[in-house]
Amino acid sequence: MHPLFNEVLGKKDLSRAGELFAIDDRSIVKDISELLTTIKRICNSSNYVNQHNDQSVVEICLTRIISAIRDTNTIEDHARALITLLECCLLYNLKPTGKDQDPPHAKIASEVISFIFLVQNDKII
Template identity: 50%
Template sequence: MHDLFKQVLNERDLSRAGDLFSLSDTEIIHDLTEVIKKITEISSHPDYSQNDNDQSVVEICVTRVTSCIRETGTVEAHCRPLVALLEACLHHNLRPSTNHQNEDPPHAKIASDVISCIFLASDNQNYSKKGVMEAVLPVAVRLLHAGHAELARNMARYLSLAAIHHARLLKPHVQQIVDSIVAGNLAEMQKSG
């Protein structure tokens, strides 16, 4: 792992985190799997949701990692650790706070960035890549029921795009998708009624 990533992640050094953007993609591309695993470890710590410094460090690192993956077109090489990070997020509360409707929980922010990185790229669309979709769909459809309306809406859009290219991959998840649609429509009817 690049020394700067080591310092930022191991020491949770927020003061140096912004410097990650001064590194070229070629300097860090081979470290991303290890970096994603470390991000997963930090974000899975029991006190992560209350630790503003760790959250800021992780947010910056996730942004740097996902931008590198997009710019280098290497989602296929880094898909498995990204999916593991996404799955780790599902073990935490993703529902927005009732006190702060516009404030996403930290794991919802990570999940949103990871999903966007996995499904979309700067020069092509990853949802057309069968290997990527095979890895992510079993975890991604679970976001439909995670209690976060915006994540569910985005996920529904991404799933519809994936269905255009790989409808058969969605076949095992049809019931989860239909349940989500029914639950979403029921919630909307209750709001308007």
Template identity: 55%
Template sequence: MHQLFSRVLGQRDLSRAGDLFSLQDSEIEACLSQALDQIKAISCSQDYLTNDNDQAVVEICITRITTAIRETGSIERHSEALVGLWESCLEHNLTPQGENTEDTPHAKIASDITSCILQ
């Protein structure tokens, strides 16, 4: 996996997550499935729903990954990892709770992946 992706995801380093957008799409394309698998592990952790830092890191990484997939035309290569992450989101509650009308963290991931697949 690219060193920056490894650091951002491995250390949940929100301060460096924005730096992912400085990388060329072609520079990170080969590691996108691996990054998606790591995001799946993070989003399935017990404290993900209450950990704002992890949610922000995942959201930024998903945006970077889906952009790179779209720009490199590599959806077929990463479809298994995309669908695996999407399916893991379906194992969680995707409906907003109480008065909160904001999407749940897993619903946000599922929505981003669905959008990537359909584009």
């Protein structure tokens, strides 16, 4: 895993998350499995729904990962890993908790589903 992802995901260091967008896409896609496994572990933690910093770290990292997959045109290689993350989210409450307030797992699921549908016309996944 790229050292910066290790810093951001491993230490949940939100202050460096913006730097993830400077990492080369190829460096990211070679570590997709490990990155998504780490995100899944964070999302499955018992207190994730109350940890706003963790949620922000996951959202930014997932956005960067999806961007790398899109830009390298490798959805077919990584669809299974994204579906596994989506399946993890489906174990949690996805119903809005209030006006315009989606639970954190719903945000992840929404991002993954949106990406899959965005590229589904171009690829067989």
